Amino acid sequence: xxxxxxxxxxxxxxxxxxxxxxxxxxxxxxxxRLPAERxxxxxxxxxxxxxxxxxxxxxxxxxxVSRHGGGNFVVESLGSTFSDPLLHLLENNTDAxxxxxxxxxxxxxxxxxxxxxxxxxxxxxxxxxxxxALQECYSREGNxxxxxxxxxxxxxxxxxxxxxHNAVLLHTIRGLFDMLxxxxxxxxxxxxxxxxxxxxxxxxxxxxxxxxxxxRRASDARDVIHRHINYVQExxxxxxxxxxxxxRAHRREGGKG
Numbered sequence: 001x002x003x004x005x006x007x008x009x010x011x012x013x014x015x016x017x018x019x020x021x022x023x024x025x026x027x028x029x030x031x032x033r034l035p036a037e038r039x040x041x042x043x044x045x046x047x048x049x050x051x052x053x054x055x056x057x058x059x060x061x062x063x064x065v066s067r068h069g070g071g072n073f074v075v076e077s078l079g080s081t082f083s084d085p086l087l088h089l090l091e092n093n094t095d096a097x098x099x100x101x102x103x104x105x106x107x108x109x110x111x112x113x114x115x116x117x118x119x120x121x122x123x124x125x126x127x128x129x130x131x132x133a134l135q136e137c138y139s140r141e142g143n144x145x146x147x148x149x150x151x152x153x154x155x156x157x158x159x160x161x162x163x164x165h166n167a168v169l170l171h172t173i174r175g176l177f178d179m180l181x182x183x184x185x186x187x188x189x190x191x192x193x194x195x196x197x198x199x200x201x202x203x204x205x206x207x208x209x210x211x212x213x214x215x216r217r218a219s220d221a222r223d224v225i226h227r228h229i230n231y232v233q234e235x236x237x238x239x240x241x242x243x244x245x246x247x248r249a250h251r252r253e254g255g256k257g
Contacts, residue, residue, distance in 0.1 A: 015044055015054035023063060023074060024167050030174065031076040034064070094240070100183055101233050107172060108157060108229070109222045112209060115163035116218035123163035124214055130159040131210045138203050150185030156206065160213065191235045201231060 022028045034040060034055075041051045055072055058064040066072050119127065134152040137144045154177060161173040173180070191198040205228040212221035 011046055011050045012053040012057065015046060015051060016057050018044065019054065019058060020063070024171075025165075026162055026167075026170050026174075028074050030074050032074050033070075034072045034074070036071065097183065097186070097236075098233075100179070101229055101236075104180075105226060105229050107169065108160070109225045110166070111157070111161045111164045111169050111173065112213060112221040112225045113164075113218045114166055114169070115160045116213045116216050116221040118165045119163040119213060119216075123159075123165075127156075127159045127163055127210065127213065130156040131206070134206060135203070138199065141199065146185050146188050150188055151181055153184045153188070153206075154181035160209075163213070187232055187236060191232065194235055194238060198235065202228075205231065 019028070028034070035043070037048055037051055037055075041048045044051065055064060055066070059066060059072075063075060064072050065075050115123070115127070130152075134149075134156045137149040137152045157180070158173055158177060161170045164170065188198075188202075195201075205224060209221060209224040209228065212218075212224055
């Protein structure tokens with residue numbers, strides 16, 4: 001009897017390890033519902049009591065949550081890098097927006113580099129789908145919202161992070177995904193208003209990035225990311241300078257008399 005209990009615990013621990021690996025590598029995403037217990041038990045080749053024990057252990061660790069009548073889910077907040085109040089502060093501060101772009105240099109440059117080295121055929125297919133969705137947004141100029149285009153842009157960069165096969169990079173990008181998406185939307189709106197060639201430049205840069213990753217040119221992929229973000233920084237800085245000149249001119253005008 002005691003031997004059986006030890007075996008069952010060991011089996012449950014093995015299931016825990018497998019599910020933790022799936023969460024860590026991004027196979028199971030935050031908020032995602034796990035397959036039904038019967039299906040999952042069959043996939044692992046284990047009994048349902050062993051599976052339930054493993055799920056209870058993961059719930060105790062704060063990785064899974066069970067909803068009555070709704071199944072088991074990976075917790076939504078998994079990998080949240082910043083709290084919601086801090087996100088709000090970052091999103092509404094000009095200096096913080098500059099800091100985010102600087103951070104993206106390091107983070108996304110590494111993602112692109114390792115994606116070019118490590119992407120599997122499955123990763124390349126998923127990256128191709130994300131790139132096609134972004135290109136489809138570009139082709140609908142005038143008939144696509146900034147939010148839709150920004151989301152497609154952010155999903156393309158997330159697919160690159162997934163293809164990097166670096167769990168820390170992936171979960172950092174995922175934790176920042178909502179802020180990254182809103183940052184892209186804000187940037188796009190400002191850049192399109194400043195320069196007519198912005199859309200063409202972004203299309204070209206994303207095409208170069210996709211090609212470099214697919215062709216496994218790791219250093220080129222990293223260089224494209226740096227050029228892409230440098231371009232965004234350059235255009236936005238130009239807009240800020242223009243806004244400052246206008247504000248200065250209005251102050252002078254108001255000081256007359």
